[in-house]
Amino acid sequence: MDTVAIYSRVSTSDQDASRQLHELRDFAEREYPDAEIVEFVDIISGTATDEAEQYQTLRSEIATDGVDAVVVDEISRLSRLGGGEIHDFIQHAIEYDTSVRDREIGLSIDVDGSEVDQAVKQMLASLLGDLAKIEHKQKLRRIRSGIAAAQDAGKWTGRPPTGFTVDEESRLRVDVEAFLRLRAGIERVAAGEDQANVADDIGIATSTLKNAYTNRADLYLYGGADDERLEAAVNEITPLSEPEAIPVTDEERVRQIVRDELQSGRN
Template sequence: MGQRAAIYARVSTSDQSCERQLLDLTGFAERGGFEVIATFTETASGMKAGRSARKQVMQLAQARKIDAVLVTELSRWGRSTQDLLDTLNVLAGWRVSVVAMSGMTFELNTPHGRMMATLLAGISQFERDLLSERVKSGLAAARSRGRKLGRQPGDRPKSDRLTPRVIEAIEAGRSYRWIARDLGISKNTVTAIVRRHRDGSAL
């Protein structure tokens, strides 16, 4: 039997299905001689950090129960270039590779894998530099239009402006949940406003 592998499939929204990815990956595993140990599916945005299924795959890798992770494409696995590089490095420490159906195999213990990691690191740095440049450019453009940036003297956070209405609603017997829904703020914000008001009243 060939290498032990975990199949990982992800879609971004609940109206999408992992079925096609699973079908393709199962066939890919058979053709490549992989022994599929486990299959994981996940519905999560590409940028979402808390992916429980991906964490389970990492746990299998750490326990040395798999040799490879099979994905249809690298964007299904990595949240960003840096995240991809970070997880590849972690997996490499456990001698686990990520294999995409596109034909890209990342094994950082090989010269080819190390070269790809170097390229990814360069791309990641380029992305960060580009983002920083865009932010600076946007700030400069805003200043040139006379826009004042940051909180100005006299400005108050939304929670401060809503304090009188929150306290009035509390005194009228409204629940925190009702107040939050009525004012368009979170229940935690309501709690914080009430706590600050009570602490201030106690002084």
């Protein structure tokens, strides 16, 4: 019995992932009615840890003569694994007498075809990969352009800082209770209290408090920020009261130690 492998790359945000797999199964069962169907699916989250493990497993199965044919939804998607990956994969499959089928465009590279036919179809597959990479880059540029336009219009496009929310028009608004709670936490740390204890007391992560204390103390204590969108949001609750304590930089802390030592020496 022949073994036919289905390979699919689906995104965690792809609403059509189940549909794609269902259509691949139907295609494989229709084209290879007597074959055993095995599936290899990589879930792509967009992080740096995505390593296409199932794709590598599929290549290993091909190398051990465990697969007679591979069916993919769009072979052009392999171009996202790296330059030349489509050509390399097809070469790998042919070397081990494995056919490759593209369901979307009907491309079929069969091991029993002529060398000329295989070469032409490999060139076509590589061209599809190049076009897919160009389309992907254009999509990224459009996304970046859209984000920049939204930011220029005063809209917040990412996750809001602690103590802020985003309204229906994507404008930053202050969550007064959360903002003042974090402000009080910064003051307590500035007064010498332990960050972890303060964070636990006010109900936020220690890393969140540390980041606010180190990088955004001016925002929470005085309402000052380099980003006009943040300043505009904080202006809704100004004037802020004078902070009871303010963060001390490492340089100021060293200077104070030196001053104390000098004063102690004089005494």
